[in-house]
Amino acid sequence: MFLRLVSRVGRRQTSFFPPHSAYRPITLIQHPSAHESSIENNYIDYVPQQPRRYVSLMRKSAFEDRIRRLIRNDIQYELDRSPRTQLVPKFKSFAIDERPGEQWIRLNKKFGEDEEIKVEVTMFRVSTPPAKDGSITTENDLELYISMVIDIFKDEENDILEFVCNVWPDSIEIDKVFMRDQDGMAGKPYLGPPFNDLDDELQTSLYDFLEIRGINDELALFLHKCMQHKSKNEYIRWMESLESFVARKK
Template sequence: MTTFRILRSLAASTSRTASTRAFTRSIHVPRLGSQLTPRTLAPASRWFSASARVMGDGSTDLALTQKLTEELKYEQEANTETGEPEFLTAFKKRGVWEVESIDGSDEVALTRKFGNESVRVIFSISDLQNDPEQEDFDGAEGEEGEADIPQSYPVRCSISVTKEAGAGALTFDAMVQEGVFVIENISFYADGKLGTEMTAEADWKRRGLYIGPQFETLDVGVQEEFIRYLQERGVNDDLALFIPELLEHKEQKEYVKWLGKVKGFVDA
């Protein structure tokens, strides 16, 4: 979930709580352990029985679909941009990287050719949803009553470099944060396919292999040359700034689609 939606949820918490209480009173739901009386239950039973014929057997279906409809409408109205966003169009026009994003998938890949090499950077929108900075965000307000918005989104990336001649694969485990790539580990796989495949079988085979030293334990000179190596292949600060922006765009699209699909299921 993006920071924008988190802030909106926090800002609306009071009103939503009030509306929830009002909804509860309107259907006369008793507290656990309280005595149920025919006078209390009759209005709720009639109200729910009418909706059950349309939307299934659940007594909560109507309330849920109303909330989903409200959320979907809000998201659609808040996002006035139609078509591809400008930042993504400008990125593609450079002709350096190709963007691979499949609808319904939480992963995004950037690929390019560099001489006889293939370079691929893979990352996931789940990192935005599990951002520890967002989890620690308790709705603290600034001096003007506005919430303090986190300014960066740590995103875990897998960078792979393979050669056409089948000479293996060099892979980098890295984090993108505050506009830079922070390399954590570098691995080499003699079998290039093993080093780049994202299957469960390949992952199982990789577990028994030596994954290489922690990047920070390498000689400083070696670290600097690896950084230059990646920068020459386009894995640089510009790309590190682009990735979180692309992920927010991707997450927003998937969230709106998710709302529509779930609402359709509840309504069926």
């Protein structure tokens, strides 16, 4: 009997499953209590987010500081080239409205007893000369000009004589001349032929008509200088508003 017991105790236990079976012993998993689960979930949700948010804010701040520094450098560069100046309020008999923040200026004057003249001048445009065979257009070939609209009113009349002109540094070129109502133009009214198609003597007379009213080559030179200051002032004003927005805190 004793030998039988010894034989049973010393006998190697065998497994029902073969050595290379995919079977794995079952391990019991102890689930945390509700209190422990709540603490663990809070830890997982909260702790990793804090450094991420901090890093994100730091990156955002550094990025915005870089933008502001670049803007300030650009503004200082423009001011070093030439200081910001205010447009003069008058040129001869024309009163000048600078229109801050806009892309155009207005000039007004009275002429004679019954005429009022309003001139609207837009910022610079670039003119490209006609390309020649085999030639390449460079920056030196580009020319800056200004668009100008001249409205001439007469007392107690609804009609306006309007000139559309291109202003070069040393001359004014009439592009179109027509009549319109003060209330604007409805539909597609006839605006006359291209100015260059008019009789040469009539063209000369219309240039003289403007010359008498102070719209001449001297005004063209002044307007180019004026719009150079205008362009610079508006660019700096735009940069300053951009910096102010970037620096604004929630």
